[in-house]
Amino acid sequence: MASDYVLPNVPLPIRGPAERRTTIGVAAVERRARPPAFAAIDLGTNNCRMLVGVPSGGGFHVLDSFSRVVRLGEGLYRTGTLSDDAMDRAIGALSACAERLHRWQVSDIRAIATEACRQAENGAAFVARARAATGLPIETISPREEVGLAMESCASLINQAERRALLFDIGGGSTEIAWVRVPGPHGDTDRSLPQLIGYHTIPVGVVTLSERCAGCCESEMGFTAVVEEIKSLLRPFEQIHRIGQEIRQGGVRLIGTSGTVTTIAGIALNLDRYRRGAIDGAVLAREQVAGGLAAIRAMGPSGLAEHPCIGPDRVDFVLPGCAIFAAIEDMWPASELAVADRGLREGMLMRLIRNARAKPRRFQA
Template sequence: MKTMASDFALSTQPALGRTSPDRRSATSRVPNERRARPPAYAAIDLGTNNCRMLVGVPSGGGFHVLDSFSRVVRLGEGLYRSGTLSDAAMDRAIDALSICAERLRRWQVSDIRAIATEACRQAENGAAFIARARAATGLPIETISPREEVGLAMESCASLINQAERRALLFDIGGGSTEIAWVRVPGSAGAADRSLPQLIGYHTIPVGVVTLSERCAGWCESEAGFAAVVEEIKALLRPFEQIHRIGQEIRQGGVRLVGTSGTVTTIAGIALNLDRYRRGAIDGAVLPREQVASGLAAIRALGRTGLAEHPCIGPDRVDFVLPGCAIFAAIEEMWPASDLAVADRGLREGMLMRLIRTARARSRPYQV
């Protein structure tokens, strides 16, 4: 049931996201690697704030990363106020997509998926921008629905979801929206006999770190303002709670929160007292609620200068950290699970896994 409101080293997927040890020479090795490697696949995620790409080949139950790219493009800059994508934002996004297209031509991938999310869904000129991006880059970029966005997040986080006892509440705090998925774990009561988690229901709210930072600039820096934003977001989450009674399920036990977003990985990095961000220490970490709360409190106590200077944050993300923390706090207060599984992965990884699975199904001989 759906309701609407106004970057892997996994134990179950050992090769997922393992990067090349020599990233700088990746493109120079392409011709030699192409002769020996399996078919390559590519995924591009154009979000409200970032443009990201992954190129990978199947390896075991996951994939081996050949190339990756990420750039802040701020596609949704000013969207809350104007309702449209600005010329400057569209130019930045197309420049980044053009870099992706050039790198993909060198790799000669077998299949590609390129998606846009909330900024293009919301913008009056979103469809026109997608047409322009296709023409300029040759990439088959398309805007996906919130339902498919949830499905891709589930795909990338399946190994973490499957570690829960009965249910998982997966959330993805994006730049322009936040997606929530209520998930049945394989092997639990009522679950079909298959390896992938099953979606019970999902919810999307048009609030993300970019839109919230523009709409409530400075609010989250004060105690009262932060609390007001948290309450506003909880009101947007309440209809989903009323349908699925997730709070009651959490009290019965066996439910795990699984979070995937820059906000969640930042909170985890600070909760773990890391001197710098290390993906290997964060992706897949399961933190008790008390440790998560200490990380959230530490972030809020840093102040703007402290946020900019912290090695797990940096000046480019200062405007988005506290709005993201407010969204996270609303989710955690609404659904206070005993621990949080942290995922440093997202839509790109979900797309790659889906492309690989589809290719394997096509190559499998038909059996009567």
């Protein structure tokens, strides 16, 4: 039902870390009074992330969260396989997730792997090993499913567009693009949710690009060359859907969800530190976006490492991500950008909650 989604014009209601209580004693007390809990785990090319939440209004309330850099796709571009060290790091993070889940006794869980496991020759074997080692029902999803989950998490932002939305997610190993029809003013279920017109995925993300051409994005010539290469990968999708023409006609919203996009937004908004509340749902004019992108490119490696919205752990990925972003923005020059600090975990939780609500209730005499 439409009410199961985040209401239009309302950011996804996720509580901040200060509101989360995650000790075992507190959790045991809360379980007796709270609604059923759900868990979502996203094993990406660079990070392993988890959210545990309970339904709350049109969204959910976060009980627990976890994020760890695992670099699962490290060396994948060069070797075509996941390395032993990378797999060990990922299973260690998944084991930590499984241990944390014991305190919550979740009603349902979804655990997914994405591009690194799709690309790797040993991806399927690794997923089987991870399931056996952790007990988690981890599965490798398709690009189409990945796009659907991103749409699910960003439904409230998509619904604010007039006619169409172009949603993109710059990941570690791939970049997904979704061309979406915004629901009209109808009350029926089929027409009250965003509808996917078409999607496109390219096997280029911030990790694979940083390994393939380390440092090439630091020079003007190298950055421009990468942007043009990415645009060549996007052009077939543009030729099919004529999105540029739709943008010129008006009523199209560009929506970005990824660390690259939120970083550009943080710089464009001159934040002294990263604050999710100021980023998620922010709408930036094209000029603001250009200013943020230019500021990042002017910082240099040391400046990027020292900036509180970036930090040393992400230096290698920032400029490759900016090159992918610049290609998207160049191909489809919308007048403004809506920023989403949400992704696959949020989409999975929303879907789990929606599916649970749709199940018929047992009759009790």
